[in-house]
Amino acid sequence: MEFSPHQWLEVLRGAGEALRKAVPQIAGRPDASVKLRRGAGGDQTFYIDEMAEQIVIGALEGVARQGVGFTLISEECGIREFGPQGNVRILLDPLDGSNNGKRGIPYYATSIAVLDGERLEDLIVGYVIDLSAGREYWAIKGEGAWCDDKEIGRLGGEEFDMVAFEASVPSKDIARILPLLASSRKVRCLGAIALDLALLAAGAVDLLAVATPTRSFDYAAGMLILQEAGGVITDMEGGDVRGIIAGLERTVPLIAAANETLHQKALKILRERSI
Numbered sequence: 001m002e003f004s005p006h007q008w009l010e011v012l013r014g015a016g017e018a019l020r021k022a023v024p025q026i027a028g029r030p031d032a033s034v035k036l037r038r039g040a041g042g043d044q045t046f047y048i049d050e051m052a053e054q055i056v057i058g059a060l061e062g063v064a065r066q067g068v069g070f071t072l073i074s075e076e077c078g079i080r081e082f083g084p085q086g087n088v089r090i091l092l093d094p095l096d097g098s099n100n101g102k103r104g105i106p107y108y109a110t111s112i113a114v115l116d117g118e119r120l121e122d123l124i125v126g127y128v129i130d131l132s133a134g135r136e137y138w139a140i141k142g143e144g145a146w147c148d149d150k151e152i153g154r155l156g157g158e159e160f161d162m163v164a165f166e167a168s169v170p171s172k173d174i175a176r177i178l179p180l181l182a183s184s185r186k187v188r189c190l191g192a193i194a195l196d197l198a199l200l201a202a203g204a205v206d207l208l209a210v211a212t213p214t215r216s217f218d219y220a221a222g223m224l225i226l227q228e229a230g231g232v233i234t235d236m237e238g239g240d241v242r243g244i245i246a247g248l249e250r251t252v253p254l255i256a257a258a259n260e261t262l263h264q265k266a267l268k269i270l271r272e273r274s275i
Contacts, residue, residue: 001067002086005124005140008114015059016129016136019110023052023095023131028104045076048102052110053077053094060090073246075217087122089115089246091217096128097192106132111194113220113246120216121242126224128198137198139228147202153229154203156258158265160184164196165209173211176236176253180209180269193254197222200256201229207266210254211236216246219254226256232263236270 003011026032032048053076060072060082069083074092090112095101097108109132114125127138137152139145145152163184167173174181181187188205190196196208197219210219223233223241233256235241244251255270257263 002088003063003068005114005143008125009127009138009140011059011063012112012114012125012127012138013136015056015112016110016127018055018059019052019129019131020134022055023048023101023108023110026051027101027106027108027132032104033102046098046102049076049095049098053092056092056094056110056112073217073248075215075248078248087116087118089118089122091115091220091246093194093217093221095131096194096218097190100191101131105191107190107192107195108132109192109195109198111217111219111221113217113224115220115246118245119242120220120223120244120246122246123220123224126221126228128194128221128225130195130198137201137222137225139201139225141224141228143228145201145225145228147198152202154201154231154258156203156206156262158261160206160262160265162186162188162205163207163209164188164190164200164205165211166191166193166196166214168212168214173253177209177211177270179272180207180266183269193218194222197226197233197256200258201226201231203258206258207262208254208256209236209266210256213250213252214254215248215250216244217248220246223256230259232257232260234263238263238267 101108
């Protein structure tokens with residue numbers, strides 16, 4: 001048995017509703033920061049991460065009971081097979097921005113992507129739920145992107161009015177993107193890559209620079225949402241990221257923009273200032 005993209009989206013939105021009811025209730029509380037183990041992605045797994053992952057896994061187990069097979073690739077539990085073997089892969093970041101969530105900073109999300117294959121070019125559904133604001137973003141390949149049932153899409157302008165960035169290792173990473181930040185009117189470091197990409201797709205920011213090589217589950221869902229909204233995402237040199245294999249390994253730094261003009265402008269600034 002196979003699920004259509006719309007059936008997968010229904011499952012993910014159901015999981016999102018359960019997440020929205022549970023996770024914000026413990027965000028910022030002392031028990032949210034209890035260390036449980038080191039997750040498969042290499043970072044510490046905290047209680048709040050574990051709670052979010054188990055809610056999503058519960059929803060996916062319901063799919064498996066219907067005879068649908070898939071491979072789950074999650075930051076916390078790693079790689080797990082459900083049902084009969086098939087092409088479908090689920091990329092899960094249970095708590096995108098977990099450092100924000102455990103400290104009570106209201107900017108964290110769950111990010112889930114469905115692929116019909118092993119590479120990012122095989123993305124068919126992307127879903128990001130902003131758990132702090134209760135807002136949903138999603139996309140189906142070839143059908144557009146939405147925020148809370150309203151279709152989104154933006155051509156954008158030609159100036160960097162608002163640039164977001166992520167730099168997990170500031171001492172190494174900020175110098176690389178500093179020329180780009182200096183070219184913007186305003187900058188923000190928000191702390192959740194998938195949610196950053198969703199906001200970019202919705203027009204809240206013009207550009208996102210992710211200076212640290214990151215994992216595919218960190219950005220896959222947001223990538224599809226951005227692309228379906230008309231945005232552009234590549235590696236920091238402008239290289240295509242669609243061939244990246246979905247997995248637990250770190251991949252590449254990213255540059256994402258609301259449109260091609262802004263994307264090319266960002267690449268030009270980075271190239272000129274690195275000479």
